[in-house]
Amino acid sequence: MGTSTSTPGFDRILALLSEAAECELAGVVDVETMREQFLAGGSLIDWLLDHADVSERQFGSRLAEKLHLEWEEDPLVDEVASELLRGLCPPLIAIKHRVLPLRLEFGEGEGQTAPARIWLAHYDPFSTVERQVVRRAVGCPVEWVLSPKRRLLAGLQKLYGVGGEIFEDLLATRDWDAEDFSFKETVNVIDDEDEEASVVKFVNQILSEALKQRATDIHIEPLRNDLRVRYRVDGLLRKVSVPSDIVTLQSSVIARLKLMAGLDIAEKRKPQDGRIALQVGGEAIDTRVATIPGIEGENISLRLLGQEQFNIDRLGMYPEMRQEIDEILARPNGIVLVTGPTGCGKSTSLFCFLSALNSLDRKIVTIEDPVENRLEGALQIAVKPEIGLTFASSLRSVLRGDPNVIMVGEIRDLETAEIAVQASLTGHLVFSTLHTNDSIGGVTRLIDMGVEPFLVAASVRAFIAQRLVRRLCRECCLPGDYAPEFLKSVGFPLEQAGSILQANPRGCDSCGHTGYRGRSAVYEMFRLTSKVQELISAGASKQDLQRQGVLDGFIRMRDYGWRKVIEGHTTIEEVVSSTELG
Numbered sequence: 001m002g003t004s005t006s007t008p009g010f011d012r013i014l015a016l017l018s019e020a021a022e023c024e025l026a027g028v029v030d031v032e033t034m035r036e037q038f039l040a041g042g043s044l045i046d047w048l049l050d051h052a053d054v055s056e057r058q059f060g061s062r063l064a065e066k067l068h069l070e071w072e073e074d075p076l077v078d079e080v081a082s083e084l085l086r087g088l089c090p091p092l093i094a095i096k097h098r099v100l101p102l103r104l105e106f107g108e109g110e111g112q113t114a115p116a117r118i119w120l121a122h123y124d125p126f127s128t129v130e131r132q133v134v135r136r137a138v139g140c141p142v143e144w145v146l147s148p149k150r151r152l153l154a155g156l157q158k159l160y161g162v163g164g165e166i167f168e169d170l171l172a173t174r175d176w177d178a179e180d181f182s183f184k185e186t187v188n189v190i191d192d193e194d195e196e197a198s199v200v201k202f203v204n205q206i207l208s209e210a211l212k213q214r215a216t217d218i219h220i221e222p223l224r225n226d227l228r229v230r231y232r233v234d235g236l237l238r239k240v241s242v243p244s245d246i247v248t249l250q251s252s253v254i255a256r257l258k259l260m261a262g263l264d265i266a267e268k269r270k271p272q273d274g275r276i277a278l279q280v281g282g283e284a285i286d287t288r289v290a291t292i293p294g295i296e297g298e299n300i301s302l303r304l305l306g307q308e309q310f311n312i313d314r315l316g317m318y319p320e321m322r323q324e325i326d327e328i329l330a331r332p333n334g335i336v337l338v339t340g341p342t343g344c345g346k347s348t349s350l351f352c353f354l355s356a357l358n359s360l361d362r363k364i365v366t367i368e369d370p371v372e373n374r375l376e377g378a379l380q381i382a383v384k385p386e387i388g389l390t391f392a393s394s395l396r397s398v399l400r401g402d403p404n405v406i407m408v409g410e411i412r413d414l415e416t417a418e419i420a421v422q423a424s425l426t427g428h429l430v431f432s433t434l435h436t437n438d439s440i441g442g443v444t445r446l447i448d449m450g451v452e453p454f455l456v457a458a459s460v461r462a463f464i465a466q467r468l469v470r471r472l473c474r475e476c477c478l479p480g481d482y483a484p485e486f487l488k489s490v491g492f493p494l495e496q497a498g499s500i501l502q503a504n505p506r507g508c509d510s511c512g513h514t515g516y517r518g519r520s521a522v523y524e525m526f527r528l529t530s531k532v533q534e535l536i537s538a539g540a541s542k543q544d545l546q547r548q549g550v551l552d553g554f555i556r557m558r559d560y561g562w563r564k565v566i567e568g569h570t571t572i573e574e575v576v577s578s579t580e581l582g
Helices: 008-021 031-039 044-051 056-066 082-088 091-097 128-138 149-160 164-172 193-212 246-260 319-329 346-357 391-401 414-425 441-449 453-459 484-490 494-499 530-537 542-551 557-566 572-578
Strands: 100-106 115-122 142-146 215-222 227-233 236-239 272-280 283-294 297-306 334-339 364-368 379-382 405-408 429-434 460-472 516-527
Touching: 008 031, 008 044, 008 056, 031 044, 044 149, 056 142, 082 100, 082 115, 082 149, 091 128, 091 149, 100 149, 115 128, 115 149, 128 142, 193 215, 193 227, 193 246, 193 272, 193 297, 215 246, 227 246, 246 272, 246 283, 246 297, 319 346, 319 460, 319 516, 334 346, 334 414, 334 441, 346 364, 346 405, 346 429, 346 460, 364 391, 379 391, 391 405, 391 414, 405 414, 414 429, 414 441, 414 453, 429 441, 441 453, 441 460, 441 542, 453 460, 453 530, 460 557, 460 572, 484 494, 484 572, 494 557, 516 542, 516 557, 516 572, 530 542, 557 572
Parallel strands: 115 142, 334 429, 334 460, 364 379, 364 405, 405 429
Antiparallel strands: 100 115, 215 227, 215 297, 227 236, 272 283, 283 297, 460 516
């Protein structure tokens, strides 16, 4: 299309958009491509937001003013009328045409039950055809409100749930009586082609939304009259808004996930484990699936495992601890044990250490249950206790394969511990994990297992304890205000009180209105210096070991956390809830 083409309707809209943007758009964007978008029926607002450097808030408010429309920067749905709003403006209409019902007005006088007006938010005032379709669908006069696209889409998901438009279309294809259908007794088989396609789309939206929210786990949990979906984000579970009648598709949704994981969809009485390989936006996501039968149906848990690039720099250790880690990794033998509860990032730390050691002149072998992360060039073994392939038996076999570095997923028993000790004493560098509350407790744990104290002293190089704390959202964090008595009670250095930040209780869009975004690790490392080795061999108490550790430079985990607070990375509440005052 040549540059001389004149399209009166487009030209008028372009002039209006230029006024709202406070610049001549013809000199900023490709107007002819924009004209083609208009003639093809596409959204000019979508195109402009994607291709022009404009502030949607300022641009939208000015456009609303010029069009004499109400502007709502944060469109809020009337919670009391939400059911009526969903009924008047079904998800298929609202989501397809991107309009958000906000509130209703009823006529005056007795017996007025039908709404007299409905307020609908949208972000594209030039989509006249879509507005006519919506107006006919709702069946009552409409007051239009202009809102930012991102906030409007977030409001749609909150009101209708993930996959709302797919769900309504799916229900329309079903031919059962919902009141008479017994889902607890139905075989999980998808037998309708249209339904299957819709269930696939719905499940895909659940997965893609979880990835968008940076979730690490998805929990799909049948309740008595509901099917609850929750994401674990930054270590905490969040309930996901889904269509209110999702329970009617419980069987199909669970069956779809089991099929994807290669599980037996007819087996509902026993737990099952499987994996799903996903490809999302060019990124490979390995998903571990576990089903657990409950009295209301099968619970499904999905652990989302991205193909991470492990680098020791990503651990965010302070320079002095990083230097000590580098010194330990440079040693040819010994044991390094990472301690902490499930989900505190022990595996990530171990793989970062292994990645730093991964080179052509070293053979690295890992023994895991299960293998979750891939390390290029390493031999990775998944234990299978049902056939006798345990940590201990695998470790014994691995030692005959001439490895340099060995990683054992967890030391659970005396046999595994003794083989690991012998491996370290015969020239191997061994990494593993223990479940203890702190780093010094690792000494007691090994001795309680039955390992001789002198062997612990001779073989272990360091115990590293860690926890994960949520990071403050940099977009909305606030200055902290804490009573000196509270700070003193938790051990925070009072002289640093002026530097404290706290989470915004309302949060923002960037952090999902939690006040936090992402997580960071806090550590403590107990190195076995010569003095500490002597104390362990002599059977010293934990208190004696801690006193000597402090003399050798040992820093408690909570003190490490205070440094994160002082630098504005996290909050006092996070450090207190994750660490002990020792």
